[in-house]
Amino acid sequence: MPTILEARNLIKELPMGREKLSILRGVNLKVEQGEVVAIVGPSGCGKTTLLGLIGGLDTPTSGTITIAGQELSRLSEDKLADVRNRTIGFVFQFFNLVPTLTALENVALPVQFDDKSRFQPEKRATELLTMVGLGHRLKHKPKELSGGEQQRVAIARALANQPAILLGDEPTGNLDSERGQEILELIFKLREELGLTVILVTHDPKVAARADRVLHMKDGQFIETSIMQG
Secondary structure (H helix, E strand, O other): OOEEEEEEEEEEEEEEOOEEEEEEEEEEEEEEOOOEEEEEOOOOOOHHHHHHHHOOOOOOOEEEEEEOOEEHHHOOHHHHHHHHHHOEEEEOOOOOOOOOOOHHHHHHHHHHHOOOOOOOHHHHHHHHHHHOOOOOOOOOOHHHOOHHHHHHHHHHHHOOOOOOEEEEEOOOOOOOHHHHHHHHHHHHHHHHHHOOEEEEEOOOHHHHHOOOEEEEEEOOEEEEEEEOOO
């Protein structure tokens, strides 16, 4: 399969007074199209920082990230916004839904923000919510939904503009084990149906065990790779 994502020698430093705090220390990563990769490691090791860099939410101190043939550091802010909106979908631990909007309105937002989108916002949102099992909850606001249902809405929203890559930052971390398992099954079902590439940051060994490859991180570096047997 072709490489859809490549990170080379990523370094991320933050100023701390006169010193610099090293978050990432020369990270290299290649991900093939359609692959599911889990990134594991202790809190503070740089997992979420790496995910933010891959998603174009932050910029590295040095190093390069290339997604679908485009090097992020070479893109204008407008082009980078296009990549974030169309090529990458994000799912977070705490859902990050707009509380005043219905499920339908939350999922329609990314389509409405993209004036070049191929989709009609309401039609696309309805299709995706039905796909994730919430076709009967279109008009419900987040406070009227369970945690598992809110994460399903968040997944549908992440897929609104048909991204090639889904990034998940502890997507099951705020759910009980049963709901978490349901969300995991949904992600893998969507991967098969849509041909998604999936990168998950997780503390849950059950989530990591389902990935094609597990990257173990410590102190801002990858220290080990496990190839999982399907």
